[in-house]
Amino acid sequence: MTVVPSFSSRTAWNSEESDLASALRERRAAGLPLFDLTASNPTHCGFDYDSAALLAPLGDSRALEYDPDPRGMRAAREAVVRYYAQQGSTVPVEHVLLTTSTSEAYSYLFRLLADPGDEILIAQPSYPLFDFLAQLEDVRLTPYPLFYDHGWHLDLEALRRSIGPRTRAIALVHPNNPTGHFTKPGEREALEHLCAEHGLALIVDEVFLDYALGGEPAISFATGEHPALTFVLSGLSKVAALPQMKASWIAAFGPDAALRPALARLEIVADTFLAMNAPIQCALPVWLENRTGIQQQIPTRLRANLASLDAALARQGMVSRLEVEAGWYAVLRIPALAPDEEVALNLVREHGVSVHPGSSFGFPGSGWLVVSLLTLPEEFASGIERLLVTFRGTEFDQEGVFSREG
Known part of the structure; x- marks a missing residue:
């Protein structure tokens, strides 16, 4: 009989695959299109490195x-x-x-x-x-x-x-x-x-x-x-x-x-x-x-995607973005239809869009998504359009809280 060694309690994390990670893996394995609005690795985002x-x-x-x-x-x-x-x-x-x-x-x-x-x-x-x-x-x-x-x-x-x-x-x-x-x-x-x-x-x-x-x-x-x-x-x-x-x-x-x-x-x-x-x-x-070369490319991408996001948001009234002063991300305020994890999971399964649920960053309650502005512009614009389709036909009360389906 082999006795299994004990491990430190500091590494007693839940390492089971989350439903969201599973959905992403399955979609990729099936060869289905996926618009990744979580991109954070600049070496995979089409920038020109010397x-x-x-x-x-x-x-x-x-x-x-x-x-x-x-x-x-x-x-x-x-x-x-x-x-x-x-x-x-x-x-x-x-x-x-x-x-x-x-x-x-x-x-x-x-x-x-x-x-x-x-x-x-x-x-x-x-x-x-x-x-x-x-x-x-x-x-x-x-x-x-x-x-x-x-x-x-x-x-x-x-x-x-x-x-x-x-x-x-x-x-x-x-x-x-x-x-x-x-x-x-x-x-x-x-x-x-x-x-x-x-x-x-x-x-x-x-x-x-x-x-x-x-x-x-x-x-x-x-x-x-x-x-x-x-x-x-x-x-x-x-x-x-x-x-x-x-x-x-x-x-x-x-x-x-x-x-x-x-x-x-x-x-x-x-x-x-x-x-x-x-x-x-x-x-x-x-x-x-020599950092100036890449530091010129990335802000150009960030601003272009931010402008694309604002243009898409202006065509609807259900989703808004919060002010952003710097960095590679934008925070979206969405109808609080369900926990953020469920919304993100539905976006992967039904629309082929990958986003961060706000709960991953400790946002309070529901109604938050985080998207990367580093994504390639065409993929970003398409992903945002698909994301916004999810929230069409919803209404809010006077305080901006989701009230019912229209």
Whole structure:
């Protein structure tokens, strides 16, 4: 008799295939058309990459020498410093630490800041990956709400009430994923004041910062004063649209009394893993320097799809979109006919359209869908038209809540 080993409770996830994933798999297997409005991988979205220029720096002979620095090669970190300098921020190279991904960066910071059972406050709606990262590090996530009123806002009073004796940090994504809103200057000031008042760190994920869609300038948390210990995260996955190259970073700021020990401890964490490989570090300066080409293509796509979406929405009255300031996604408000998962499932089975249910991002109640603006324009327009067919013949009461079928 073979005794099955026991496994860690931190990995006790429900790994069964969801109904939505099953429907997508079955539709693809049957060869049926599928309009994918969830596309998030830029390398599969028809953009023009300069293959020769991107692959050439991987042949740098410096990568043959093993001379590890737990923070990352100085030349690579200096490239990150130049990136922030172009945004008006002075970042000492000693305050930059390279990681293979923002997920790894979060892992480092959770280990730095929290003991098992401590909590990190995080905005909701937000990207669901955080739940897995926190569970793997034995950290609890406590959500604080965003609310929508002619744009997205932090509920600062609710955030204040969420701070408890085991709170160690406040995390936010700037601009948020998937709502696409920037943290406003007044909100930033309030966040920094709360962190300084309660001895908390501020973790700011800025992977979508370079993809502003409106007139508002994108201002990094790397700029300005830092009254609280602050960690700014970003990486090539979005900045250069190179998710396969696995290069990200942490830039640290704050009062010297907190910053110095934080950097010393982070260096030990990084030295324990030494994760990033030398060829990627050697190539990082070239990829960052040449990011402008892809950063011109992607916003053009995002704006074109947003205009296409608005034109389609203007021809009907059942579905609307929320304001979006930046990022790769748009949030749709739909009739609350059924739970979002059921709506998304029906869209796959009956109309061949794949969308994200709002519940995947923690939107409250029903009536939310999230679509990617990165999808190829023709596929995006066709998918949106098919999506809107689903909601024809519905009516709303005066408060915008679905009331009956027409």
